[in-house]
Amino acid sequence: xxxxxxADKIPTFERGRGNGQADQGVSIxxxxxxxxxxxxxxxxxxxxxxxxxxxxxxxxxxLLRGLNVPQYVMPPPSAIxxxxxxxxxxxxxxxxxxxxxxSAGYVLGAVIGLIxxxxxxxxxxxxxxxxPYILMLITMPMLALVPLLILxxxxxxxxxxxxxxxxxxxxxxxxxxTGFRRVDLAKIALAxxxxxxxxxxxxxxxxxxxxxxxxxxxxxxxxFGLLTAVGAEMVGGGFGLGNRLTTFSSMIQMPQFFAVILIxxxxxxxxxxxxxxxxxxxASWQA
Amino acid sequence: MALATTxxxxxxxxxxxxxxxxxxxxGPLSALDNYSMDxxxxxxxxxxxxxxxxxxxxxxxxxxxxxxxxGHITLDDQPVTGxxxxxxxxxxxxxxxxxxxxxxxxRLPFEIxxxxxxxxxxxxxxxxxxxxxxxxxxxxxxxxxxQQRASIVRALSFKPSxxxxxxxxxxxDAFTRDEMNMLLEEIWLETRKTIVxxxxxxxxxxxxxxxxFVMTARPGRLAKVFDIPFPRPRSLDIMATREVFDLVNAIxxxxxxxxxxxxxxxxxxxxxxxxHG
Ligand SMILES: Nc1ncnc2c1ncn2[C@@H]1O[C@H](COP(=O)(O)OP(=O)(O)OP(=O)(O)O)[C@@H](O)[C@H]1O
Ligand SMILES: [Mg+2]
Numbered sequence: 322x323x324x325x326x327x328a329d330k331i332p333t334f335e336r337g338r339g340n341g342q343a344d345q346g347v348s349i350x351x352x353x354x355x356x357x358x359x360x361x362x363x364x365x366x367x368x369x370x371x372x373x374x375x376x377x378x379x380x381x382x383x384l385l386r387g388l389n390v391p392q393y394v395m396p397p398p399s400a401i402x403x404x405x406x407x408x409x410x411x412x413x414x415x416x417x418x419x420x421x422x423x424s425a426g427y428v429l430g431a432v433i434g435l436i437x438x439x440x441x442x443x444x445x446x447x448x449x450x451x452x453p454y455i456l457m458l459i460t461m462p463m464l465a466l467v468p469l470l471i472l473x474x475x476x477x478x479x480x481x482x483x484x485x486x487x488x489x490x491x492x493x494x495x496x497x498x499t500g501f502r503r504v505d506l507a508k509i510a511l512a513x514x515x516x517x518x519x520x521x522x523x524x525x526x527x528x529x530x531x532x533x534x535x536x537x538x539x540x541x542x543x544x545f546g547l548l549t550a551v552g553a554e555m556v557g558g559g560f561g562l563g564n565r566l567t568t569f570s571s572m573i574q575m576p577q578f579f580a581v582i583l584i585x586x587x588x589x590x591x592x593x594x595x596x597x598x599x600x601x602x603x604a605s606w607q608a
Numbered sequence: 609m610a611l612a613t614t615x616x617x618x619x620x621x622x623x624x625x626x627x628x629x630x631x632x633x634x635g636p637l638s639a640l641d642n643y644s645m646d647x648x649x650x651x652x653x654x655x656x657x658x659x660x661x662x663x664x665x666x667x668x669x670x671x672x673x674x675x676x677x678x679g680h681i682t683l684d685d686q687p688v689t690g691x692x693x694x695x696x697x698x699x700x701x702x703x704x705x706x707x708x709x710x711x712x713x714x715r716l717p718f719e720i721x722x723x724x725x726x727x728x729x730x731x732x733x734x735x736x737x738x739x740x741x742x743x744x745x746x747x748x749x750x751x752x753x754x755q756q757r758a759s760i761v762r763a764l765s766f767k768p769s770x771x772x773x774x775x776x777x778x779x780x781d782a783f784t785r786d787e788m789n790m791l792l793e794e795i796w797l798e799t800r801k802t803i804v805x806x807x808x809x810x811x812x813x814x815x816x817x818x819x820x821f822v823m824t825a826r827p828g829r830l831a832k833v834f835d836i837p838f839p840r841p842r843s844l845d846i847m848a849t850r851e852v853f854d855l856v857n858a859i860x861x862x863x864x865x866x867x868x869x870x871x872x873x874x875x876x877x878x879x880x881x882x883x884h885g
Contacts, residue, residue: 507703510673514697515717515766516690525720529707606707606746 396576401583404576412565412577416584419550419562422478426485427546431539433486434493438538439523442501458491463549467556481553481561488549489542496538500531533604540596547588616648619685620802621670621770626679628665639665640676641827650800652793654813657823657831658863663806664700666828667774670804671697683770693721696763696801698773702755704747704762711743714762725765733761736798737791753784757791764799773805777812786844789815797841810859814852815842822862832862 378398384390385397392400405412441448463484470480508530512522554563562581569578628640639662647653657663668674670681672690681688683695704713714734718725734740737757747755756776763771777785789812796803807813813820820834834855838846846852 507699507701508705510668511697511699511703512716512720513673514671514691514695515720516693517720521720525716526705529705532707604707606748 393573393575396579400576401579404574405580405583408577408580412562412581412584415560415562415565415581418478418560419554422481422485422553422561423543423546423550425478426482426550427489427543429482430486430488430490430546431493431542434490434538434542435497435535437490438494438497438501442498443523448498455491455494458487459495463488464552464556467553471557476558481550481558484553485546485550489546492545493535493538493542496541497531497535500534500538501527503530503534505530533600533607536596536600536604539599540592543592543596544589547585547592551585616646616651618649619646620649620651620683621647621804622680622682623666623670624680624682626666626669626681627677628662628669628674629677638827640669640679641829643679643823643828643830645821645830645833647802647804648818650802652796652803652805652816652818653821654805654807654817654819655821655823656807656810656813656859656863657828658825659808661823661826662828663823664774666823667697667772667804667806671695671772673697693766694769696766696768696771698756698759698763698771698776700775701779702747702752702759704755704759706747709744709746710739710750710758713747713758714743714765717762717766721766723766726767729767730761730765733764736795737761751784752780753788756780756788760792760795764795764801768801770802770804773803775806775808778808785809785812790844792816793841810856810863811847811852814855814859815844815847820859822859834859834862 382397382399385395390397396404437451441451466487467480467484470483474480474483505526508526509522512526517525550561551563551566554561555567556563558564562585565581566578569575569581623643623645626640626643627638630637630639643662643666645653645655655663655666665674669676670688672681672688672692672695675689683692688695704710705716708716714730715725731740734743737760739754739757739761742750742754742758747758750758760776777788780788793816805813805816810820814836817836820836822831822834823829824831836855838851
């Protein structure tokens with residue numbers, strides 16, 4: 322039989338390798354920017370990363386102390402570390418509040434955004450009608466609404482959750498819609514040739530095709546949600562990391578203030594890493 | 609070299625007076641005009657014709673992927689009104705789903721049909737085309753020829769009795785194309801499916817077919833049918849023979865001599881090329 326030898330003869334072009342693959346989709350981030358190719362595995366790399374961190378932090382410490390920069394302008398890393406340690410119990414509680422608002426608002430916004438994106442893109446007519454309002458939601462500063470929401474819902478979780486949902490939902494929606502709008506007639510015809518129903522086409526073709534953009538939307542939505550949660554906490558109410566930021570800064574407790582800032586940055590990085598991993602698992606076929 | 613054609617003993621698929629008119633922005637566009645053909649059971653038939661003459665339109669109609677403006681398509685004397693479980697389709701450029709590995713690509717028809725795949729048969733097909741060791745690979749990790757072989761396995765996996773192939777090897781280089789043609793003939797000899805194969809490449813059509821159907825330029829009509837009498841299995845050596853040379857030239861002449869013998873084609877200025885090729 323010819324085929325066995327054929328298999329050996331036909332060259333395998335590793336088409337996924339080159340950098341000519343970034344042809345589809347609008348990826349706003351380079352997934353691997355943070356993680357490196359498959360993580361920093363090499364011992365030398367890890368050593369270098371630690372070394373740079375030590376030099377940076379040590380340098381900042383030395384510089385701030387050497388120049389006698391007052392603590393209320395910029396506390397040295399050691400003071401922030403001490404504040405982190407001594408006030409952790411106290412900050413921790415507020416972190417939990419922020420996480421509750423973020424996750425509740427985000428889940429709400431993301432689910433609605435996803436469903437809307439999926440439905441709207443199936444009906445171009447509806448899409449035309451709804452598009453201006455979505456754009457309005459995206460460009461509207463949600464934080465400006467928070468005082469209003471507080472008037473209506475009080476100083477509890479509600480106004481913040483609503484603000485987070487309103488900030489993250491449209492981001493999830495607009496990116497997912499971009500994904501769902503990618504139509505590949507040949508792939509849809511393929512599914513139809515097997516007798517696929519409209520719903521099966523949606524499930525087996527449209528969703529996987531939209532997935533990379535959905536992941537991007539989910540990530541941007543989560544980061545916008547975090548920013549909005551903190552901002553809303555700064556506007557009003559007596560708890561949450563944002564609230565701590567205003568209190569610490571008004572009391573000129575700068576080490577504590579920067580400890581909270583560090584936690585927030587860490588949360589942002591965590592969101593990024595989570596979606597990087599999700600993207601790698603579910604949407605790597607196009608990258 | 610036969611100029612008159614033999615009609616098949618037992619007709620498997622038949623196209624009768626097919627007319628397809630697309631609605632386009634610049635008005636109605638006639639893609640198929642009174643096209644008819646009968647495909648015999650177990651026959652290997654090729655359809656050749658100039659670019660944009662309506663070959664894909666014809667094949668999609670036969671696959672039940674879109675309806676005709678008028679005319680009939682039948683399979684085993686039953687009208688084809690939509691996608692049919694007895695029809696397997698091989699698209700131009702493999703058309704594998706890039707987010708699925710080969711194994712899962714081949715499983716797609718069964719997921720959609722909610723049937724259990726016949727794994728023994730699939731494994732046999734995979735071995736036949738030399739892809740057994742590649743089932744875990746994603747399409748982007750495979751060469752164009754391997755992708756197209758996988759798509760043939762996918763189309764044969766659910767045992768259709770008819771295989772419709774739309775320029776499946778059009779994007780492959782000449783060597784890979786020759787190898788694919790030999791492989792396809794072997795598979796056809798083993799399975800005896802009824803195959804309708806569309807191509808631009810006349811030599812390919814002659815090598816593969818029992819009969820070659822030549823279409824006119826748009827709107828597509830049947831210009832002529834050529835019997836290809838060479839015994840099977842064929843070897844690539846026959847491509848160098850006088851008979852094949854003459855046949856290829858005769859078919860070429862048939863395509864070129866009647867570029868636009870149409871009277872009904874009032875939208876000649878409409879765009880060329882395929883919207884779904
Ligand atoms: N969905 C469509 N809507 C409007 N016009 C179409 C559509 N599909 C095809 N056409 C037109 O119909 C004609 C025949 O197209 P078709 O794709 O069937 O040709 P083809 O013979 O397969 O061409 P090619 O050899 O380039 O693949 C072309 O002029 C094409 O522009
Ligand atoms: Mg075509």
